[in-house]
Amino acid sequence: MKSMSREVVIVGGGLGGLSAGIHLRLAGFEVTILESNAKVGGRANQIEVDGFTFDTGPSLLNYPWVFEDLFKAAGRVFTDYVEPIPVDPSVKFQWRDGTSFSLSSNLQSLMAECERIEPGCRPNLLAFLHDASIKYRMSFEKLVNRNEDNPLKWFSSLTLDEISRLSVWRSLNGELGRFFKKRYIREAFGSYGMYLGGSPYDLPGLFSILSYGELAYGLWLPKGGIYGLVRGIERLALELGVAIRTSAPVSRILVESGCVKGVELRSGEIISSGLVVSNVDVPTTETELISPAPSKVRLPGMTPGVITFYWGIRGMVDGLGHHTIFLPEDFRLGFDELLNKKIIPRDLPFYTAVPSATDPDLAPPGDTAMFVLVPTPLLSELPNLHSPEMVTLAKQRVLDRLHDDGIDLDPNRIAVERVYTPEDWRQQFGLFDGSAFGAAHTLFQVGPFRSRNYSSSVEGLYYVGASTTPGTGMPMVVLGGKLTAERIQARA
Numbered sequence: 001m002k003s004m005s006r007e008v009v010i011v012g013g014g015l016g017g018l019s020a021g022i023h024l025r026l027a028g029f030e031v032t033i034l035e036s037n038a039k040v041g042g043r044a045n046q047i048e049v050d051g052f053t054f055d056t057g058p059s060l061l062n063y064p065w066v067f068e069d070l071f072k073a074a075g076r077v078f079t080d081y082v083e084p085i086p087v088d089p090s091v092k093f094q095w096r097d098g099t100s101f102s103l104s105s106n107l108q109s110l111m112a113e114c115e116r117i118e119p120g121c122r123p124n125l126l127a128f129l130h131d132a133s134i135k136y137r138m139s140f141e142k143l144v145n146r147n148e149d150n151p152l153k154w155f156s157s158l159t160l161d162e163i164s165r166l167s168v169w170r171s172l173n174g175e176l177g178r179f180f181k182k183r184y185i186r187e188a189f190g191s192y193g194m195y196l197g198g199s200p201y202d203l204p205g206l207f208s209i210l211s212y213g214e215l216a217y218g219l220w221l222p223k224g225g226i227y228g229l230v231r232g233i234e235r236l237a238l239e240l241g242v243a244i245r246t247s248a249p250v251s252r253i254l255v256e257s258g259c260v261k262g263v264e265l266r267s268g269e270i271i272s273s274g275l276v277v278s279n280v281d282v283p284t285t286e287t288e289l290i291s292p293a294p295s296k297v298r299l300p301g302m303t304p305g306v307i308t309f310y311w312g313i314r315g316m317v318d319g320l321g322h323h324t325i326f327l328p329e330d331f332r333l334g335f336d337e338l339l340n341k342k343i344i345p346r347d348l349p350f351y352t353a354v355p356s357a358t359d360p361d362l363a364p365p366g367d368t369a370m371f372v373l374v375p376t377p378l379l380s381e382l383p384n385l386h387s388p389e390m391v392t393l394a395k396q397r398v399l400d401r402l403h404d405d406g407i408d409l410d411p412n413r414i415a416v417e418r419v420y421t422p423e424d425w426r427q428q429f430g431l432f433d434g435s436a437f438g439a440a441h442t443l444f445q446v447g448p449f450r451s452r453n454y455s456s457s458v459e460g461l462y463y464v465g466a467s468t469t470p471g472t473g474m475p476m477v478v479l480g481g482k483l484t485a486e487r488i489q490a491r492a
């Protein structure tokens with residue numbers, strides 16, 4: 001067994017980097033996090049302007065147990081650091097024909113809503129929830145929450161019956177079709193595919209656990225916005241003695257004779273360390289940071305890009321709850337245009353979040369803080385994504401759709417506007433090819449098939465975050481931080 005440096009440098013202070021830092025610190029390591037931006041949080045960042053507070057990325061917190069466990073690992077209580085506010089009804093789906101469907105963690109409300117859309121579907125909803133609860137538990141207990149590189153060993157933790165129950169070989173749409181006849185419920189639960197980088201017609205049926213997880217554990221907004229969560233986790237890290245340096249961009253991860261030697265900051269400063277964890281998107285780390293560059297890099301398929309709008313609106317916006325997903329008339333075509341034809345879908349699927357509806361302190365009294373997310377192809381697929389014309393086109397399609405759906409938002413009421421294009425996301429946070437959610441979650445990019453949380457060519461170099469295991473989303477990268485820390489300890 002080799003003796004191991006007890007010092008570790010983490011490049012990037014996103015949620016994965018912070019979680020890895022906390023777990024490594026708890027295991028006795030001296031941890032330094034180097035973050036290029038002025039604030040930690042990564043994609044879960046914050047913009048404050050003229051009394052409006054916007055979260056840049058995530059707008060809802062799910063699987064609160066993951067965050068509770070993070071604080072519990074440190075002997076602390078989550079709610080002493082973060083004040084989660086329940087958002088219920090959590091998400092409303094809206095179609096062009098006027099149909100709407102709202103999700104709630106209250107079973108009676110959910111059943112009534114499903115019954116309204118698909119009369120007689122109550123037993124099927126209960127069967128769906130029961131089935132997905134088993135899949136969810138199996139996935140987290142046996143698959144997601146552990147380091148395993150060997151596909152056979154990964155699956156061998158499950159019985160044959162359990163494997164078939166996971167519906168890995170059936171599409172998500174096919175899986176939902178087993179329970180729901182009406183397209184509305186199938187499209188609502190299948191729409192999550194967009195953030196996983198696949199259409200529900202291609203993604204594995206296992207992902208029915210996503211909608212289940214949200215229904216079972218609820219959706220939440222921390223007081224102060226999602227950034228309230230980041231602040232709480234940052235505070236925990238600092239209390240434990242993790243050193244966090246912001247405005248400290250790393251230009252190179254230094255490698256000699258196949259071993260990591262430390263990092264070089266853009267300022268020229270060199271920090272030596274035999275252990276480096278990169279929280280920067282894995283393909284960005286491998287193509288831009290490792291020095292000398294590896295001779296061969298396997299680039300994963302990525303999730304789409306996004307154009308995000310942050311609007312400070314005078315007055316209230318009637319008809320929009322906390323989170324509304326606008327779906328196109330032809331659902332399959334929307335996915336096809338985005339993922340195969342590589343264009344911004346003409347009948348745009350997009351979502352809005354109005355966090356000030358849940359926490360009024362996020363906007364001046366009587367005003368509205370609003371976030372809009374428009375999915376786009378990647379930078380390499382649609383190169384003029386950063387152009388003002390493209391931004392104007394996306395904005396106009398959003399405003400037209402809001403108008404068509406009877407939501408009164410006179411653009412003259414938008415007093416504050418900030419926009420991030422995929423190029424902004426790339427530049428500001430190092431997101432590879434402008435991909436918003438990291439490596440896609442198609443069948444051969446999950447579990448042991450996904451980029452591992454350690455480099456196979458550079459000893460001492462580890463990864464954490466959306467593009468490595470277990471995957472994307474705030475709870476996943478926080479779990480990933482624990483897995484990376486365990487990996488480092490296991491290889492000591």
Ligand SMILES: Cc1cc2nc3c(=O)[nH]c(=O)nc-3n(C[C@H](O)[C@H](O)[C@H](O)COP(=O)(O)OP(=O)(O)OC[C@H]3O[C@@H](n4cnc5c(N)ncnc54)[C@H](O)[C@@H]3O)c2cc1C
Pocket residue numbers: 011012013014015016017034035036037040041042043044056057058059060061062248249250251279280281306308373428429430436437464465466467471472473474475477
């Ligand atoms: C628009 C949007 C909406 C989303 N909505 C949700 C949601 O509602 N719920 C949910 O759970 N998830 C959501 N997600 C996904 C979630 O935000 C991410 O999966 C998660 O935050 C990624 O964390 P990460 O650990 O990979 O780090 P990242 O957030 O990618 O952070 C990496 C950090 O590294 C820093 N960095 C990059 N290069 C360097 C360098 N050279 N030197 C030093 N530091 C560097 C970056 O500045 C950044 O702080 C959303 C994402 C986006 C973009």
